[in-house]
Amino acid sequence: QILQQAGISVLAQANQAPSLVLQLLR
Structure with missing residues (x-):
């Protein structure tokens, strides 16, 4: 489990x- x-x-x-990068691109 660990x-x-x-x-x-x-x-x-x-x-x-990647989500942060997408937010920056927006």
């Missing part, structure tokens, strides 16, 4: 970056 949570947290952070 590994899954760590992987999910990494994916969440990776998804936050």
Whole structure:
């Protein structure tokens, strides 16, 4: 479970970056 949570947290952070870029482009 810990590994899954760590992987999910990494994916969440990776998804936050593109979303910020999209907001800047808007």
